[in-house]
Amino acid sequence: MLGWLSQGPQQREREKGTAKIVTRDGASGARGVDPQQLWLGPTGPRRGRRPAFSREAITVAAVALADAEGLDAVTMRRVASQVGAGVMSLYSYAPDKETLLELMVDHVSAELPTTDAPTGDWRADLKTIAHLQRALMLRHPWLPGALSTRRTLGPNTLAFLERALAALRPAGLDGAANLEIFAQLTAFVAGHVAYEIAQAAAAQSPDRAAAEARYLAAVATDGHHPELAEALSSPGRPLTPEATFTRFLGRLIDGLDTDE
């Protein structure tokens, strides 16, 4: 599983305030810090003090925190105390919190199986892929929220992308279209699961749910919302979220190669 992810520090980026007289390695403007450098293999040979922690351990702690208490619980201080490090030590392993979040996303993405070969039925394969994504997001409910801002391209997310592209090959579309489909599919699953989770959370706290129901009932009977009134009154057998997901997914995927 890409062992070098547990690699140690070697990140600090200093900028002594004095004498900005064009350092010698040209292109001085490139303060950009290549964000992807993160994922690239281990750097030069060891020297000096040996790291006391590991990127992996820190990521694991952060994920555990998010799983247990949500994304907001992931603060540098709490992660640090969880691994037994000083707060500022984390910055030897990730240049900032945003990066730590990317590490988290890629870390849990390792749970997605990537070895299954395509069956040749690309629609079925794509549905399998979406179900795998959904299961992952249900296991890590913070994931949809974390994905909504980010486009993480770590080794594990890329491996899964590779699988998706392989599955899409028989569809005969061009590369850009395939990439787009995968991105859209992921966004769709994230959106659905986020909704699913919100729904479940609402059912958990009956106070809030009841208040909302009361409010909606009031709105529905104000005379200006006849459609809402009817929608709320019509029964509609209750469906499992699983079934609903499958239905929507089918709608999206079954229409996929119909060019218009």
Next chain:
Amino acid sequence: MLGWLSQGPQQREREKGTAKIVTRDGASGARGVDPQQLWLGPTGPRRGRRPAFSREAITVAAVALADAEGLDAVTMRRVASQVGAGVMSLYSYAPDKETLLELMVDHVSAELPTTDAPTGDWRADLKTIAHLQRALMLRHPWLPGALSTRRTLGPNTLAFLERALAALRPAGLDGAANLEIFAQLTAFVAGHVAYEIAQAAAAQSPDRAAAEARYLAAVATDGHHPELAEALSSPGRPLTPEATFTRFLGRLIDGLDTDE
């Protein structure tokens, strides 16, 4: 446009620490503060000092800030200084920041036209609705992000929901299904627009985009990502985001009433 949205304060909720001896209005446990109370009309007659600002003015300032600098720029301090109020004065108009965000969402939702009657072709109507949502989100790029956490049920969002339900009527589904379809459609549009915006932002800052392209190229040629390599190399004529959106939308909607 539901004028009482510009209504003044009347919000403060105190809880003096002393003597919690069951206040007289029964059901003392209900500390819940009915979140929807926010949207309900103006309360009793005026007394005391007259409000210097308005909920509307504050919301407008917050929206302007978000439009110009993104959601993160919306802090209580900046909104307050924008309207010329003290920071804490905002809390007379909204009980907390979360509520202010809900006000913002509902405020911009007023831009969605709600008077057009359904044409009878519910698929076409639904596509129109999605395009309206997309246009709104492009005008207020923070909206997808704001929606991802929230389920706002203000007067304007409800009015638009009413329109969507009317459009869906000819589809002949039950109420719960219609509500679900609207929620999913909205989530889909939000996901798509978020992606679209991220794409556009990446194109804006060439440094980051170039770094990412370089990284992806490196990954593609590492031998472990043949599918990615091919996807990146195949041309695929560039499409406008508009066309892409229309295509995906068509896929989703055209499959909508196929029960399985």
Next chain:
DNA sequence: CACCATTCTCGTACGTCGTACGATGAGAGC
């Protein structure tokens, strides 16, 4: 008119956050 209960305004303050800085210490090479 004076008085008072009510309501809004907002300065101050607290606890939290991400993270910049730089002293301190541990290992490796000479």
Next chain:
DNA sequence: GCTCTCATCGTACGACGTACGAGAATGGTG
């Protein structure tokens, strides 16, 4: 040994959301 390199992490700063409560403005009532 000395020195160079690199990790650790205490302290500190400037944000943030918002609790508290003193003050000012208003309307209702004598």
